Structure formats: C-alpha cells, structure tokens
Amino acid sequence: MTRATTIRDVAREAGVSIGTVSKVLNKTGTIALETRKRVTEVAERLQFRPNSLAKSLHSGLSGSIGLISNDSFGRFTMPIMEGLEAVLAPLGIGVFMCNATDDPAREAAHVEQLLAKQIDGIVVTARRSDRRPAAQLTGLGVPVIHVFAHGDDDGLTLLPDDKGGARLAVEHLHSLGRHKVAHITGPEHFEAVRLRQAGYAEAQGDAVPVLHGKWTEGWGREAVAQLYGPGKANPDGLFCGNDQIARGASDALREMGLRVPQDVAICGFDNWAVMAEAARPPLTSIDMNLAALGAEAGRCMAAMITGQSEQGLRLLPCRLVARASTLGME
Amino acid sequence: MTRATTIRDVAREAGVSIGTVSKVLNKTGTIALETRKRVTEVAERLQFRPNSLAKSLHSGLSGSIGLISNDSFGRFTMPIMEGLEAVLAPLGIGVFMCNATDDPAREAAHVEQLLAKQIDGIVVTARRSDRRPAAQLTGLGVPVIHVFAHGDDDGLTLLPDDKGGARLAVEHLHSLGRHKVAHITGPEHFEAVRLRQAGYAEAQGDAVPVLHGKWTEGWGREAVAQLYGPGKANPDGLFCGNDQIARGASDALREMGLRVPQDVAICGFDNWAVMAEAARPPLTSIDMNLAALGAEAGRCMAAMITGQSEQGLRLLPCRLVARASTLGME
DNA sequence: CTGAAAGCGCTTACAG
DNA sequence: CTGAAAGCGCTTACAG
Numbered sequence: 001m002t003r004a005t006t007i008r009d010v011a012r013e014a015g016v017s018i019g020t021v022s023k024v025l026n027k028t029g030t031i032a033l034e035t036r037k038r039v040t041e042v043a044e045r046l047q048f049r050p051n052s053l054a055k056s057l058h059s060g061l062s063g064s065i066g067l068i069s070n071d072s073f074g075r076f077t078m079p080i081m082e083g084l085e086a087v088l089a090p091l092g093i094g095v096f097m098c099n100a101t102d103d104p105a106r107e108a109a110h111v112e113q114l115l116a117k118q119i120d121g122i123v124v125t126a127r128r129s130d131r132r133p134a135a136q137l138t139g140l141g142v143p144v145i146h147v148f149a150h151g152d153d154d155g156l157t158l159l160p161d162d163k164g165g166a167r168l169a170v171e172h173l174h175s176l177g178r179h180k181v182a183h184i185t186g187p188e189h190f191e192a193v194r195l196r197q198a199g200y201a202e203a204q205g206d207a208v209p210v211l212h213g214k215w216t217e218g219w220g221r222e223a224v225a226q227l228y229g230p231g232k233a234n235p236d237g238l239f240c241g242n243d244q245i246a247r248g249a250s251d252a253l254r255e256m257g258l259r260v261p262q263d264v265a266i267c268g269f270d271n272w273a274v275m276a277e278a279a280r281p282p283l284t285s286i287d288m289n290l291a292a293l294g295a296e297a298g299r300c301m302a303a304m305i306t307g308q309s310e311q312g313l314r315l316l317p318c319r320l321v322a323r324a325s326t327l328g329m330e
Numbered sequence: 331m332t333r334a335t336t337i338r339d340v341a342r343e344a345g346v347s348i349g350t351v352s353k354v355l356n357k358t359g360t361i362a363l364e365t366r367k368r369v370t371e372v373a374e375r376l377q378f379r380p381n382s383l384a385k386s387l388h389s390g391l392s393g394s395i396g397l398i399s400n401d402s403f404g405r406f407t408m409p410i411m412e413g414l415e416a417v418l419a420p421l422g423i424g425v426f427m428c429n430a431t432d433d434p435a436r437e438a439a440h441v442e443q444l445l446a447k448q449i450d451g452i453v454v455t456a457r458r459s460d461r462r463p464a465a466q467l468t469g470l471g472v473p474v475i476h477v478f479a480h481g482d483d484d485g486l487t488l489l490p491d492d493k494g495g496a497r498l499a500v501e502h503l504h505s506l507g508r509h510k511v512a513h514i515t516g517p518e519h520f521e522a523v524r525l526r527q528a529g530y531a532e533a534q535g536d537a538v539p540v541l542h543g544k545w546t547e548g549w550g551r552e553a554v555a556q557l558y559g560p561g562k563a564n565p566d567g568l569f570c571g572n573d574q575i576a577r578g579a580s581d582a583l584r585e586m587g588l589r590v591p592q593d594v595a596i597c598g599f600d601n602w603a604v605m606a607e608a609a610r611p612p613l614t615s616i617d618m619n620l621a622a623l624g625a626e627a628g629r630c631m632a633a634m635i636t637g638q639s640e641q642g643l644r645l646l647p648c649r650l651v652a653r654a655s656t657l658g659m660e
Numbered sequence: 661c662t663g664a665a666a667g668c669g670c671t672t673a674c675a676g
Numbered sequence: 677c678t679g680a681a682a683g684c685g686c687t688t689a690c691a692g
Contacts, residue, residue: 006470017679022671029672032677052384052446053392054669057684062383064447066428078403085429089440094426094447096394099415110419116382117394119422141334175674217608244608276573278547287403336685347663352687362661384685388670624682 005046014042016088038179054117058204064094065301066114066330070102070149071126076290080147082126083294092301093120115140120305124149125299127192143304148290148295158297160288162192165318166220167198169239169267169286174203178237178265183210184223184249193241196269200239209233220248228256236264243275245266246283250325254280266325281324288318303315335376342466355380355393386448394424395631396444400479405602410455410477413624421632422617423450427463445470450635453627454479460520473634478620487643488627490618492522495648496529499597499616501567502650504533506593508567513540514553514579515571517574523571526599530569544570550578573598574607575583576613580655584610590658596655611654618648
C-alpha cells in the first residue's frame with residue numbers, strides 16, 4: 001500500500017509550483033496552454049486524485065451529508081435513499097447512513113458524529129406513528145430536511161400527500177362504478193391513517209364504514225368477515241390502508257366465493273411491488289413516489305447547501321398504479 | 331449560521347496554546363491538572379467539536395468507509411447495512427451509501443468519489459446471479475470486503491452458507507418424519523440455487539425431483555400443480571428456494587385440499603419476516619443471518635483498517651426458524 | 661509542564 | 677503567466 005500521489009508529486013514531476021497545479025486542475029487563474037497540457041498529462045499519468053478532505057478545510061464544505069433513518073433502513077427508507085443518492089452522487093455529495101431506530105440517544109450520538117465529520121446537511125427519514133419529532137435537530141448550523149417524517153417548524157419537511165392519494169383511490173373506484181366503497185385501514189394513532197381516512201371521507205362521504213386494525217393480511221381477512229355476508233354492508237369496493245390489508249381482504253373474498261374485481265374492486269396503498277404483484281389478482285395500489293420524494297430532498301439539500309433557504313411543509317403527489325384488482329384484466 | 335468554534339478559540343479563551351488544547355483533548359503528553367481542568371471546561375462551554383477532517387490530514391484515516399450496493403438498497407442489502415453500521419458507528423466510522431445497480435460505470439464513478447473522500451475501506455454487497463465480480467476492485471490501496479457477493483481472490487469475501495442452510499432445512503423435515511422431500515427453487519443460473527440444491531441433494535439424495543423456476547409465488551403454485559395429484563410424486567415435505575415460492579406452494583396445497591403441515595410440511599428460505607409470517611400457516615424458513623454477516627464485515631473492516639490482513643472466502647452459518655408450516659402449532 | 665514551529669494536502673490572494 | 681507565502685484546523689516532535 002504505497003503512499004497516494006499528492007499535489008507535490010505532480011508539481012515536482014511537471015516542474016511547476018503546487019499553486020500552478022492547483023490552478024490547472026481547478027481551471028482557475030490564467031495558465032499558459034503549454035503548462036496546462038503538461039500538468040494535466042502528469043496528473044493523469046500519476047493518477048493524481050485530489051484529497052477532498054484537504055479541500056474541505058478551505059471551502060468549509062465536506063461534500064457529504066447524513067441520512068438518519070428511524071426504521072432500521074426498512075422498506076420505506078430504501079426508495080427514499082435511492083432517490084436521494086441518485087441526485088446527490090453526480091454532484092459529488094456522499095451520504096452517510098445512520099440508523100437511529102427511534103432512539104433519541106442513538107440519534108444524538110449520530111448527530112454528534114456527523115457534525116464532527118463536518119457534514120453539510122442532514123436528512124431525517126422514516127415515519128413515526130405520531131407527529132412528535134424524535135429529537136431536537138434545530139440550531140445545528142447545517143440544513144435539516146425531514147422526509148416522510150415530521151420535522152421542526154423551522155426546517156423543511158417533505159411528505160407524500162396521503163390525503164390526496166386516498167382521494168385518488170376512491171375516485172378511481174367511483175369511476176369504475178363502485179359507489180359503496182369501504183375503508184379498511186391501520187391503527188388510528190398513525191397520522192397517515194387519519195390523513196388517508198380524511199381523503200377517503202372527502203370522496204366517499206361518511207355513510208360507509210371505516211374499520212381500524214393492524215397493518216396485516218390477517219386484519220384484512222378479519223375485516224372482510226365483518227363486512228360481507230347476509231345482512232352486512234357488502235360494499236362493492238374496498239380501499240385498504242396498505243397492500244397487506246388489501247391482499248388479506250382479497251384472499252378472504254375469494255375464499256368466500258366473491259370475485260375480485262367483478263364483485264368487489266380493491267385498491268391498496270404503498271404499491272409494494274412484491275406484495276401487490278403476487279396477490280391474486282394483482283393489486284391496484286397507491287404509490288407514494290418515495291424515490292421521487294428522496295430525489296426532491298436531494299435537490300433541496302443541494303440548494304440549501306449553496307445558501308438557499310427553504311422551509312415549511314411540502315406535500316408531493318401520490319400516483320395510482322392500476323392492476324387487475326380493479327381493472328379485471330389479468 | 332455562525333462560524334464553528336475551533337481549537338484556536340478554545341486556546342485563546344483558556345489562555346494556553348493550541349498545542350496544549352490538543353494534548354488535553356487527546357489525553358496525550360503530560361499536562362498540569364489545573365490546566366487540564368480549565369481547558370476541558372472551556373472546550374465544553376464553547377461546545378468545541380474537533381474537525382475530524384483536519385485530524386484526518388494527519389492520521390491518514392478518514393474514519394469513513396464506502397458501502398456499494400448492487401440491488402438499489404434492496405431487501406438483502408438492508409440487514410447487511412444494519413449490522414455493518416451497528417458495529418462501525420460506535421467506533422466512529424461512518425458509512426457512505428452508494429448504489430451501483432450492477433452498472434460497472436456507476437460503480438467506477440462511486441469508487442473514484444470514495445477514494446477522493448479518502449475512505450478507509452470499501453464493502454461491496456448484494457448478490458449477482460453469477461460469480462463474475464462486476465468490477466475490478468483490486469489494488470485500490472484500501473481494504474475491500476465483499477459481503478453476500480463474490481469478490482476477487484485477494485480480498486475478503488463473506489457469504490452465508492447456502493449449502494449448510496439447505497441441509498438444515500432438509501434435516502429438519504426428516505426429523506419430523508418427512509422423508510420424501512421435494513425441492514422447488516429458483517433459476518439455475520443463480521449460484522445460490524446451485525448451492526442450496528447441493529445441500530438438499532446431500533441430505534435427501536437424488537430420488538426426489540428438483541423443480542427450477544422463478545422466484546415467485548406463482549411458480550410455487552405451478553410447481554405444486556406439477557408435483558401433486560394422482561400418479562404424481564406427492565412428496566410429504568417441500569423445501570423451497572425462497573419464501574415466496576414456499577408461500578405460493580402452501581396456498582396451492584391448501585386450495586387442493588391438502589393440509590400444511592399435516593399432509594405436507596414446508597420449509598422456505600430467506601426468513602423474510604413479512605412474507606413468512608403472513609403465510610397461512612406461517613412459514614418455517616432458513617435465515618441467512620444477514621445482519622450478522624454485516625456485523626462480521628464491520629469487525630473485519632475495523633481490523634483491516636488497523637493493518638490486519640484478512641483474505642479468502644468465509645462462510646457464515648444459516649439458522650432455521652421454525653414456524654407452523656412444519657410444526658403445526660398456530 | 662508548556663509553547664513555537666513544522667507539517668498534513670490543499671487553495672488563494674498577492675507579487676513579480 | 678507563475679511562484680512564494682499564508683492559511684484552513686488540527687497534531688506532534690522538539691525546545692525550553
């Protein structure tokens with residue numbers, strides 16, 4: 001493991017000062033064409049890779065940010081991370097991954113470490129069930145963006161438009177002639193549940209039941225048992241709070257002899273591909289566009305690093321992905 | 331956003347030289363108790379956070395590594411990342427996340443960027459279907475570890491023991507009195523498929539069929555249609571190449587009127603909780619211990635950074651997680 | 661026990 | 677057009 005080539009090596013080899021090498025490589029100042037050529041050639045030949053740490057000492061920017069996840073890099077953090085990284089990598093900005101798991105002490109330790117590493121900003125992600133932010137991330141001296149999680153009021157928060165997504169689902173069902181649409185969803189203490197329910201209510205009205213339970217297939221099956229049968233509500237459409245519930249509901253309906261979507265059309269939420277596509281029939285679902293959310297976070301972060309100030313709450317639209325559970329083609 | 335406190339500020343405020351502050355904070359050299367106290371107090375009061383970038387310029391270590399994922403931070407990378415981070419964070423080592431998506435050009439760009447950021451090592455993760463490594467990661471001057479993916483021969487490679495895991499599954503089924511165990515698995519061009527099949531064959535022999543197909547529930551259902559019925563193999567046990575296949579198989583059996591596990595006991599692979607637990611009945615499955623794999627990668631990386639040399643291929647054991655699809659209690 | 665100085669690898673006014 | 681020098685925020689022999 002030999003010492004890496006430094007700007008000194010290049011300067012010596014090219015017979016110029018390190019200042020000149022710096023100017024050539026950064027295309028600053030005025031340099032004779034001949035010198036420029038020679039230095040460039042030498043730098044290339046020596047495989048010179050400028051030490052970005054040394055650069056940071058001047059610029060005050062490290063070219064890296066921290067991403068603090070609260071769901072152990074779970075299913076929701078993944079696409080956000082992907083979108084974030086896709087935008088930031090081409091800009092030369094690295095992303096430190098930190099897992100806080102909703103533990104304030106761990107989060108604080110991570111923040112300390114990130115600040116010591118001179119990160120230029122922090123993105124916090126993964127939804128908690130209630131609105132209270134896990135830790136005070138204010139006055140850190142670096143921009144903070146919350147994605148898929150509520151932040152402090154003076155930072156920037158990026159959220160999917162849960163309510164709008166729910167409206168999308170119900171309107172889709174309505175457009176297919178299903179007007180008695182029930183809502184089977186998760187625990188009420190989730191803000192997302194309340195928002196989706198609100199969107200549902202806006203489009204559907206309050207006449208049809210809303211059933212709260214767990215986020216599981218089992219709950220989906222159970223809820224169907226409560227909704228269908230002689231003398232029961234027997235809705236012709238179901239809007240489910242997530243794809244697992246939707247899948248459970250779909251299975252239970254099939255086993256009761258009801259056809260999806262002919263007898264009951266179903267729309268889920270999350271568009272969790274592996275779940276939605278494996279269901280029989282494949283599930284129509286609402287996609288929160290989390291990768292787009294992450295990408296937007298990346299763009300905002302880049303802007304904030306260069307001094308632009310952004311704050312407040314921004315809602316990004318959801319998107320309906322239609323499959324056989326509403327359309328019927330399989 | 332005021333300028334961060336530097337070692338100069340602390341020195342001035344405490345009335346000592348910056349060298350003395352450095353010694354106090356790093357507990358090096360000999361310092362008068364009184365001075366030590368005063369400096370410590372001032373540093374605390376001023377919330378002095380040493381710039382780790384400046385430190386790195388001396389130590390030659392940046393305290394950060396890169397993690398290059400090839401599955402867009404997918405389901406397999408997550409637990410590896412979690413284990414890796416859990417070991418490295420307490421050591422003050424940050425992890426840069428990079429998504430290469432099996433694109434050599436993207437991977438090369440990431441490597442360039444990581445080297446510029448002076449990372450102390452690289453972990454490459456996520457399995458490709460065949461053995462060929464995606465890019466030459468050799469002679470970079472920093473330690474490289476491949477996890478859940480084959481690496482070059484001169485680096486360190488950490489893999490789950492697929493073959494041993496398969497043996498575990500078949501032996502478990504045998505111990506429950508199922509001696510006619512079939513194997514339904516994924517595409518043969520996956521090395522993992524070949525290894526699991528080899529483990530299966532060792533324990534089961536070659537008398538019972540092996541069916542190759544997709545990694546999907548649909549394939550699991552299809553395979554069951556091929557295996558069960560009058561004049562067919564009708565095995566009393568199934569070892570499936572992943573949990574989705576196992577789930578599909580289980581559904582198909584139930585719909586044929588066969589009981590799981592009374593008539594057919596089923597063991598999956600991956601122990602993908604959300605899939606295994608939602609199946610009816612919940613699936614017994616083989617867990618590759620990916621978080622442990624990631625943690626081991628973290629420990630090895632820490633050792634390699636301090637100069638220890640590790641290389642070769644290391645296999646980590648899988649673990650059987652028994653659920654109702656073999657045990658029958660629900 | 662403490663400080664001045666050189667140095668880590670760069671950038672950037674400032675002379676010439 | 678180019679170089680010498682100061683400086684980014686630290687550490688570490690070396691004097692005293």
